[in-house]
Amino acid sequence: MKLTPLQKRAYHKQRNTQQLDLNLTALVDVFTILIFFLLSNSTEVEVLPASKAVTLPESNAEKSPKPTVVVLVSGTDIVVEGRRIAMVSDVMASPEDLIAPLQAELQLLSTRQVVSQDKQGEARAITIMGDKDIPYQLLRKVMVTCARANFSDVSFALRQKADA
Incomplete structure (x- = not known):
């Protein structure tokens, strides 16, 4: 079946207007878990102020x-x-x-x-x-x-x- 130029243009226009729906819920869940993990692990380390003038034993x-x-x-x-x-x-x-x-x-x-x-x-x-x-x-x-x-x-x- 041979398409006319008008039909080809309509087919390409229809193909370009179709968009994929992105489900961001899973991505937001991953980032929430990542932030929770980073915040919970950042409080375990206690850092004292360091100075280059002092070499600790x-x-x-x-x-x-x-x-x-x-x-x-x-x-x-x-x-x-x-x-x-x-x-x-x-x-x-x-x-x-x-x-x-x-x-x-x-x-x-x-x-x-x-x-x-x-x-x-x-x-x-x-x-x-x-x-x-x-x-x-x-x-x-x-x-x-x-x-x-x-x-x-x-x-x-x-x-x-x-x-x-």
Whole structure:
């Protein structure tokens, strides 16, 4: 059967107007499951603020960190929650064990923290991120100052050792 040019044009026009119906319900379901999976798995990892000035020691510890006040002690500075508090050279030159600016900052932070009535007398938690090459005397001064500011629950930030 031979088609006339008018019939050919009508056939092509009819063929081009037919559209496929896309069922987006399955695609939306897949994306919903993907978003739920990503959100549920993103809360498992606790990341402490990192600094290139601090090289953490390595450990085999499996316990994950809890959210606390972070004191970063590098070779040059002492930083609390991102604010530079004191210089290491000034702290090491001082004969006292107490670091006054650090104590003042920790006391200020402790007044901002919400503490329930039954836990008011308990010590507060703090995480010290100390460079692995800082002297013990400096670390001792930081720990004494934290204890005097009622931050006695001290944790040290470490790098997870790679399994060999």
